[in-house]
Amino acid sequence: MDNLITQARQWLSENWDPDLSLVEWRTKLAETGWATADWPEEYFGKGTSAEDAAEIAAVFQEMGIVGAAQSGVRMLAAATLLEHGNDTQKRKYLKRIITGEDSWCQLFSEPGSGSDLAGSTTRADLKGDEWIVNGQKVWNTSAHHADYGLLLARTDWDVPKHQGLSYFIIDMHQPGVEVRQLKQMNGHASFNEVFMTDAVVSRDNLLSEVGNGWQVAVTTLAHERRSFDRIRGGGSLAEQKGRIYDEYRKELEIDNEPYKWYPQRAGRVDLILERARETGAINDPVTRQEIAKLLIMSRSAQWTAARARAAQQAGKPQGPEGSLGKLAASNIARLAARVHTDISGADALLTGAASPHDGIIAEILVSVPAVSIAGGTDEIQKNIISERVLGMPKEPRFDTGPFKDVPRNSVSGKWGAS
Amino acid sequence: MAFAFTQDQDNFRHMVQRFCVEKAPTTETRKLMDTEAGYDRQVWQLICGELGLAGIHLPEEAGGSGFGAVELGIVMEEFGRSMICAPYMGSIVMAGTALSTCATPSQQQRWLAPLLNGEKIAALAICEASGEFYSTHLHCTARISSEGWQISGEKRFVVNGKQADTLIIAAATDNGPRLFVTESNATGIDIQQVETMDPTRKMADLKLSSVDAELLGQDVPIDLDALQNLTLVALANEMAGGAQALLEAAVEYTKLRVQFGRTIGSFQAIKHKLADLLLIVESAKSAAYQAAVAFDNKEDVSENASLAKAATSEAYLQAAIDCVQLHGGIGFTWENDTHLWFKRAKSSEVFMGTPAFHRERMLQAMGD
Numbered sequence: 001m002d003n004l005i006t007q008a009r010q011w012l013s014e015n016w017d018p019d020l021s022l023v024e025w026r027t028k029l030a031e032t033g034w035a036t037a038d039w040p041e042e043y044f045g046k047g048t049s050a051e052d053a054a055e056i057a058a059v060f061q062e063m064g065i066v067g068a069a070q071s072g073v074r075m076l077a078a079a080t081l082l083e084h085g086n087d088t089q090k091r092k093y094l095k096r097i098i099t100g101e102d103s104w105c106q107l108f109s110e111p112g113s114g115s116d117l118a119g120s121t122t123r124a125d126l127k128g129d130e131w132i133v134n135g136q137k138v139w140n141t142s143a144h145h146a147d148y149g150l151l152l153a154r155t156d157w158d159v160p161k162h163q164g165l166s167y168f169i170i171d172m173h174q175p176g177v178e179v180r181q182l183k184q185m186n187g188h189a190s191f192n193e194v195f196m197t198d199a200v201v202s203r204d205n206l207l208s209e210v211g212n213g214w215q216v217a218v219t220t221l222a223h224e225r226r227s228f229d230r231i232r233g234g235g236s237l238a239e240q241k242g243r244i245y246d247e248y249r250k251e252l253e254i255d256n257e258p259y260k261w262y263p264q265r266a267g268r269v270d271l272i273l274e275r276a277r278e279t280g281a282i283n284d285p286v287t288r289q290e291i292a293k294l295l296i297m298s299r300s301a302q303w304t305a306a307r308a309r310a311a312q313q314a315g316k317p318q319g320p321e322g323s324l325g326k327l328a329a330s331n332i333a334r335l336a337a338r339v340h341t342d343i344s345g346a347d348a349l350l351t352g353a354a355s356p357h358d359g360i361i362a363e364i365l366v367s368v369p370a371v372s373i374a375g376g377t378d379e380i381q382k383n384i385i386s387e388r389v390l391g392m393p394k395e396p397r398f399d400t401g402p403f404k405d406v407p408r409n410s411v412s413g414k415w416g417a418s
Numbered sequence: 419m420a421f422a423f424t425q426d427q428d429n430f431r432h433m434v435q436r437f438c439v440e441k442a443p444t445t446e447t448r449k450l451m452d453t454e455a456g457y458d459r460q461v462w463q464l465i466c467g468e469l470g471l472a473g474i475h476l477p478e479e480a481g482g483s484g485f486g487a488v489e490l491g492i493v494m495e496e497f498g499r500s501m502i503c504a505p506y507m508g509s510i511v512m513a514g515t516a517l518s519t520c521a522t523p524s525q526q527q528r529w530l531a532p533l534l535n536g537e538k539i540a541a542l543a544i545c546e547a548s549g550e551f552y553s554t555h556l557h558c559t560a561r562i563s564s565e566g567w568q569i570s571g572e573k574r575f576v577v578n579g580k581q582a583d584t585l586i587i588a589a590a591t592d593n594g595p596r597l598f599v600t601e602s603n604a605t606g607i608d609i610q611q612v613e614t615m616d617p618t619r620k621m622a623d624l625k626l627s628s629v630d631a632e633l634l635g636q637d638v639p640i641d642l643d644a645l646q647n648l649t650l651v652a653l654a655n656e657m658a659g660g661a662q663a664l665l666e667a668a669v670e671y672t673k674l675r676v677q678f679g680r681t682i683g684s685f686q687a688i689k690h691k692l693a694d695l696l697l698i699v700e701s702a703k704s705a706a707y708q709a710a711v712a713f714d715n716k717e718d719v720s721e722n723a724s725l726a727k728a729a730t731s732e733a734y735l736q737a738a739i740d741c742v743q744l745h746g747g748i749g750f751t752w753e754n755d756t757h758l759w760f761k762r763a764k765s766s767e768v769f770m771g772t773p774a775f776h777r778e779r780m781l782q783a784m785g786d
């Protein structure tokens with residue numbers, strides 16, 4: 001282990017050159033496996049454990065060296081390919097994920113299937129050597145600048161819903177694929193609708209086997225949940241000079257654009273005390289109580305997450321504490337929005353030049369509703385927790401027969417509130 | 419004393435409702451909220467003219483229809499439900515009431531009459547800083563000289579301030595607070611519309627430097643606090659209407675939306691959420707109606723107005739949060755209408771004082 005770190009340090013100091021292009025440098029990383037050390041040796045890694053790879057990544061950070069392209073859906077694509085891809089697919093796609101030449105999006109949710117992801121009605125039909133895809137996806141973050149999509153589509157309508165799905169890699173640059181940006185209630189537009197009309201996927205781009213799509217999707221989702229709300233950013237590399245840093249910053253700007261408001265949707269608990277002091281609300285006994293409640297909730301959640309991580313590292317089986325983070329995050333975000341409102345009063349509404357913290361407070365208030373929806377709603381989280389953690393009996397199901405007979409939406413959700 | 423709307427009041431409500439459905443679909447709201455004026459002049463003419471809603475709560479001597487806060491509440495509830503963009507809150511409820519309460523008959527002729535026939539728009543400027551909607555320590559001052567009164571200072575969160583032809587301004591004099599009236603284009607007035615998260619309710623900041631103004635009524639102290647009560651009653655009824663619209667939208671959507679082979683409304687988790695919400699919304703409506711009745715009967719007005727403001731703020735916000743949640747991803751989009759109400763709920767929560775402020779004000783009004 002120490003040996004590995006020493007080797008990494010030595011290789012990096014001998015080879016690092018900020019005047020290379022980003023792709024030139026990352027090609028070297030892919031060839032030697034240093035940037036993705038926990039990937040297998042035959043596929044651009046060194047076959048190390050995840051912990052060792054994290055230590056090596058820390059060396060990159062410490063030396064101010066640019067690593068593999070990380071952001072967006074790339075790493076979810078990589079994890080899925082590593083687990084389910086065949087040799088040709090891994091060789092074709094993984095390297096360009098590391099170099100950042102390709103970017104990816106996830107095409108799972110549909111207007112008719114969100115919580116019920118396995119209810120997908122986008123269809124893929126085999127015609128000769130090609131799959132012809134028709135249907136619509138929605139909420140696809142970054143699809144507007146993706147080269148490839150991870151696509152879940154139905155290939156068999158006569159079997160129960162989970163068994164009739166297949167998983168494909170679709171080329172986003174083709175006439176049959178149309179991407180439209182969707183504006184959110186907070187004014188940002190991070191996600192898209194993707195329309196597929198006789199879009200073409202070659203046979204080689206089926207991942208795993210026909211009918212095995214749900215299992216593959218579960219891999220992607222497991223990785224997504226693990227990376228939920230990870231802070232993205234260039235950190236210490238923001239100031240450095242050199243061609244490679246310029247290119248890197250440009251990449252981050254594009255990749256991170258859809259995530260700009262993510263800190264606000266979590267409620268910005270970090271800003272609470274500062275705002276309370278600025279406004280004098282810190283002296284109000286009622287507001288003090290609310291602030292304290294919020295801090296208690298937020299710290300307890302952090303400690304619960306830390307407890308889960310520590311147990312995992314110690315090799316203990318996962319306890320209930322590991323399943324609660326997402327639900328806690330929703331409660332914290334909602335309470336934080338309330339406390340920010342109490343602190344800022346009518347100033348919380350301001351979005352223009354005169355607003356406190358450049359409109360951040362208002363942005364918090366209109367962004368927190370996302371937390372309890374994105375990545376699985378609170379209601380779904382509660383079902384999972386009660387059934388899988390507490391062992392409560394399952395709801396009776398109405399969707400276990402052949403998918404073609406399962407009731408579904410005749411219209412897709414676009415109704416207004418009036 | 420139990421309260422129920424009369425048949426006439428129900429008929430009146432249906433008329434306002436029909437008008438809103440016809441003239442104020444959300445397509446219109448979306449169009450108007452992006453304009454600087456924020457309302458449609460023709461629709462405003464209909465509201466003031468044909469419908470005769472402008473002076474609904476004002477005495478006949480002042481040019482009104484002689485009804486009370488209950489009828490005003492009906493208008494506000496339906497307006498809040500439909501999210502119509504009109505300067506009713508600023509020009510009629512706030513400025514109109516101030517003029518009818520404080521102005522002399524000849525001043526009413528000059529300043530109030532054009533508001534009621536829709537010719538002009540007015541705004542009432544009291545608030546000076548966030549949260550201080552009731553400040554008795556006004557920093558804005560009025561000085562008298564041989565030339566008359568002159569006002570200097572700043573005002574914030576003035577509803578319909580940028581749209582107003584006429585401004586009614588609260589300012590401190592050596593003998594206590596007074597209200598003044600002036601044309602909005604008078605020398606020394608700077609009006610900036612402020613950008614807020616709720617573009618359906620336009621607000622402005624005012625800067626006043628030595629602005630010539632006319633004292634409203636006699637040179638006697640005015641009770642600003644009491645003046646705000648009708649605005650609170652109106653706002654509470656507007657919020658009750660908004661909460662009702664959100665509740666209805668959530669019920670309608672969850673009956674239609676299918677996941678896991680069944681309508682999501684068939685899940686108990688959702689039924690219980692909506693039953694809870696119904697309880698909150700109906701309770702809030704009761705509070706809003708009761709506040710109007712209390713206002714008309716001049717009974718414990720501040721207490722009931724603040725109670726209603728606190729109750730309806732909480733209910734509206736809860737309805738907004740639940741309605742977005744129950745729509746799932748679509749509820750978080752710009753294209754779906756829920757966010758229009760969500761933002762109005764948020765802006766109404768803090769406009770005229772937060773729920774915490776009003777809970778305190780209620781207790782103080784009760785003598786505790």
Ligand SMILES: Cc1cc2nc3c(=O)[nH]c(=O)nc-3n(C[C@H](O)[C@H](O)[C@H](O)COP(=O)(O)OP(=O)(O)OC[C@H]3O[C@@H](n4cnc5c(N)ncnc54)[C@H](O)[C@@H]3O)c2cc1C
Nearest residue numbers: 109114115139141370374375377379682685743744746747
């Ligand atoms: C900011 C944001 C980012 C997103 N990013 C992505 C992305 O990158 N990729 C992607 O694929 N998707 C993404 N989504 C979509 C998200 O995963 C879905 O919106 C979510 O899973 C809910 O699905 P839905 O919108 O279809 O709502 P529905 O599933 O229709 O839910 C509507 C309501 O019904 C409730 N409900 C549903 N089933 C049950 C049940 N069994 N019991 C009780 N209540 C139930 C829900 O909790 C919700 O309140 C994003 C959404 C948001 C808001």
